[in-house]
Amino acid sequence: MPYDSLKELPDGVKDNLPHHAQEIYKEAFNSASDEYKEGATAHKVAWNAVKTKYEKDSNDNWVKK
Numbered sequence: 001m002p003y004d005s006l007k008e009l010p011d012g013v014k015d016n017l018p019h020h021a022q023e024i025y026k027e028a029f030n031s032a033s034d035e036y037k038e039g040a041t042a043h044k045v046a047w048n049a050v051k052t053k054y055e056k057d058s059n060d061n062w063v064k065k
Contacts, residue, residue: 001039002030017062021054 003009006022013025028049032042054062 002033017050021050021062024053025050
């Protein structure tokens with residue numbers, strides 16, 4: 001269930017995150033997917049990885065910290 005490219009990411013990720021944040025999400029998801037074998041856990045890990053480098057601004061856009 002790992003993602004091979006950014007085009008395969010969920011729409012909520014592709015439509016909201018900047019390119020670099022999408023790369024972080026993909027790498028974290030793929031790593032967690034291998035480790036935990038559960039999609040929901042892998043998505044949580046991926047979002048937490050994004051949140052270490054990005055945050056939402058006052059306009060609800062993801063921006064680098």
